[in-house]
Amino acid sequence: MPHPSTFALIAIVIIAVGLVVALQNHRRRSKRLRARFQDLEGEEKRMFTFLNVLGGSIERDPSPAVLSRTIVDGAIDVVAARGGGIYFLSDDGLFLNPSYLSEDCPPLMGMPEAVREKAGTDHRALTSHLRLTRVAIDDGVLGHCLAVGEAIHIRDLKSHSSFKNSAAPPTDHVSALIAPLRHADKDMGVLVVARRVEDGDFSNNDFLVFRSLAEQSSFAIGNAKVHREAHEKRTMEKELRNAREVQRILLPQVDPVVDGFRISGTNLPARIISGDYYDYIEVAERSFGIVIADVSGKGVPAGLMMAMCRSALRSVAPGEMSPSKALALVNRQLFPDIREDMFISIAYGILDVDTGKLLLSRAGHDPALCYRKATGKVETLRSPGLAVGVDGGQVFERVTRDFEVQLEPGDCVLFYTDGVKEAVDANDEEFGVERMSNAFRNAAPLGAEQVLKHVQEELGKFTGDGPQMDDITLVAMERLAPQA
Secondary structure: OOOHHHHHHHHHHHHHHHHHHHHHHHHHHHHHHHHHHHHHHHHHHHHHHHHHHHHHHHHHOOOHHHHHHHHHHHHHHHOOOOEEEEEEEOOOOOEEEEEEEOOOOOOOOOOOHHHHHHHOOOHHHHHHHHHHOOEEOOOHHHHHHHHHOOOEEEOOHHHOHHHOOOOOOOOOOEEEEEEEEEEOOEEEEEEEEEEEHHHOOOOHHHHHHHHHHHHHHHHHHHHHHHHHHHHHHHHHHHHHHHHHHHHHHHOOOOOOEEOOEEEEEEEEOOOOOOOEEEEEEEEEOOEEEEEEEEEOOOHHHHHHHHHHHHHHHHHHOOOOOOHHHHHHHHHHHHHHHOOOOOOEEEEEEEEEOOOOEEEEEEEEOOOEEEEEOOOOEEEEEOOOOOOEOOOOOHHHHHHOOEEEEEOOOOOEEEEEOHHHHOOEOOOOOEOHHHHHHHHHHHHHHHOHHHHHHHHHHHHHHHHOOOOOOOOEEEEEEEEOOOOO
């Protein structure tokens, strides 16, 4: 029988071997933990680097193309992916459009057989297809991620349920991390990074870091969009102000001096650019033209058409003593370039300075008002006419006619655009022709300047603090009493 000391020695040897094995296991675990810690530390450093680079990109160039590349390349580096991409939601909200895909991004969707065959000999065919193909929001893993509204980790793309009924499911074994991009509770797109099976799957920590990265990217993209839109708005407003200044120069800068008459006009745009205009034209010696016009619509299109109308009338007016014939020439010039939903109403009068006769043509414009000093009453100067741009010429020229008005000393004529009569108060009641006519009648004995001032004052009292809904243009003309 072995001596007891032998058993003790065996026990000591077993314990020693166990301690050695335990120590070796501990060292291996420590080595793995150190390696894991170093990996985590490296991932953390890469994340901070990514955020730094992203912030710099926003400051230097917040364009979608630059941000997309920065975010995708940064995400690939942070989680050590093979490739990645970013897709943005289309304006109609029905598709995800690729904004940027890295060079080695594994395919995240099924490939048509023709593309796959061509890619066997030319890798660029696959890359080109991926970069040009948009994805329906209810299709594949990208659409699935957008639908669930949170980051997902797909360990094998080809077996994912979203491709169950697909006509061309993926054939490659690909692991992917996908996250929706949202800002201010609005979907913007998706961010994805991927590895092939030989690269190994993503860890749980990779997923958590990627999810955080996607959240930071969403914030950056959303803020960049807000800043970009604000910059574009400021630029547009500056351009509109410049355009308004050009348009202001096109309007009369001072009231004209006409023997025996006093004429005054004003234009109050509802927006920066006005679709109304008025003008004074030297038609011939001792013949003076007055025009007021209103382009349908508002803003830049109306302003451009206004400038075209002014130029066209100025080019045909000199020497043409019939206002309706002048407007017919303008109509033939402008009709081919006027959109179907636009037209121009014009009132154009030619004054014979010596006789006081006003020959008036009204192309679809509101009739002018005429105050008669002899009776103290206001007449409506109606004449037939069709708006410019409605007809190519034949109907316009058949319908539009001249109308003669004899002005006596003390008489006053008021031209206006519909922004005056259609102005509304807090109860949506219109100012109307009657109120305007009363304001005109009360101020007409005081002269043309007072007519404009009084009508504007009455209009302001009526509308109160409400916004001006349409352009307002007024031109008043009075015949002066002969000096003794």
